[in-house]
Amino acid sequence: MEDGLQNLCPNGSLSWSFAARPSKNARERLMRAASYLFCNHGFAATGIDTILARAETAKATLYNHFASKEELIAAVLQAEGETWREWFFGRLAQVEGSARDRLLAVFDVLQDWFADPGFYGCPFINAVAEFDTGNDAVRRAAELHKEHLITWLKAQAIELQARDVAEVARSFAVLIDGAIVAAQHSRDPSFARNAQALAALYLDSLGAPSSRNG
Amino acid sequence: MEDGLQNLCPNGSLSWSFAARPSKNARERLMRAASYLFCNHGFAATGIDTILARAETAKATLYNHFASKEELIAAVLQAEGETWREWFFGRLAQVEGSARDRLLAVFDVLQDWFADPGFYGCPFINAVAEFDTGNDAVRRAAELHKEHLITWLKAQAIELQARDVAEVARSFAVLIDGAIVAAQHSRDPSFARNAQALAALYLDSLGAPSSRNG
DNA sequence: CGGTGAATAGACAGACCTGTTCGTTTTTGT
């Protein structure tokens, strides 16, 4: 109770989570508290009162900002996804080199994410696992998030002059999801290295048969 | 209410789920109903009364067999894992050929799993997503399940005369988890094909540098 | 037939959860 959630991300360098951003008004306090609790303890398992206690906010204030818990969940997922993507793609934009370098750097960035003490898996993967049937807003939010990722992957594949751009994106999606789940379950960030090695083999196999840039 | 859960698996050929096995006494009816509901609608989202209604069982009977809902969840996960592994490894044992053939066949079997209408992702992945913090029994059940899988993968890697057996198992774990999650989210079983292609490249890379069997 | 153990229906307790309401206090903009 006495500590905020700054210790989730002490130096701010890994501010991929919405919960780690500074707060001012009640709405942001609510979002931060809800983000932290939803991502760490699950969506259904987190009650409104727990969120209110952490945010130090009155219940009426929550329901002035959000019509229901479901709407709060949707807002949290959207904000969490946006913050994560800014962090993730921002890191990748700093990579100097070719599209191949950026695609391989994906797994360096992922490993940093996995190593963060506040890592409890991808919120979207976890949310879909919980709400697969019944909550369409959650599933749509997850689809949107994955679409953004796929779009970025396809852009890299185009720059690679890959023959089948969609297939490249699908293969990387498998590697990324697999690394996330394996790291989450084993609490071992170095699964990112295994995924990276597989990605390198895959990229090699793309270049070799066609050798269109020679 | 009028239909049982036989339509989950009409011909019985895909009886990977405990919920699809025939029932006799009340305990098995409860396990079947709980399996189905937990795997399809989530663990926290499924109430005791819903399970009782589906199993056509009195509440006292449930609490005569299981001390609590948590214990029921643990029992369901254990049974579900056991049934799934029997089905999965049984299918793979029928594959004629080398360890390489069996390792690639993993993704054929996975694709059949993904294509089943009763597929809602891996129950263990979903359970860990829901109970990551707090429920140790669930996490231990998931670890045990993954251990069985890793053991099998390592056995194949040994037969392959791979240099680093553990690394082979880790790489396949990434591919399997990734295929499961990607297929679950997109409802597209063919992600198994992408994982399979990556696995084939990986196995090729193992054989090429050492060529120890020449 | 009779007895034993298990399953049944159903009411109940107690806790928890979401969401509402109301009067008061604090903050904020001008």
Add this chain to the structure above:
DNA sequence: ACAAAAACGAACAGGTCTGTCTATTCACCG
């Protein structure tokens, strides 16, 4: 400084959840 807006505390309503208990009925088996 003043007025409007927002947040506060706290109680309350209605529902649902897990788990307990009781009294009755069923099934099996000697």
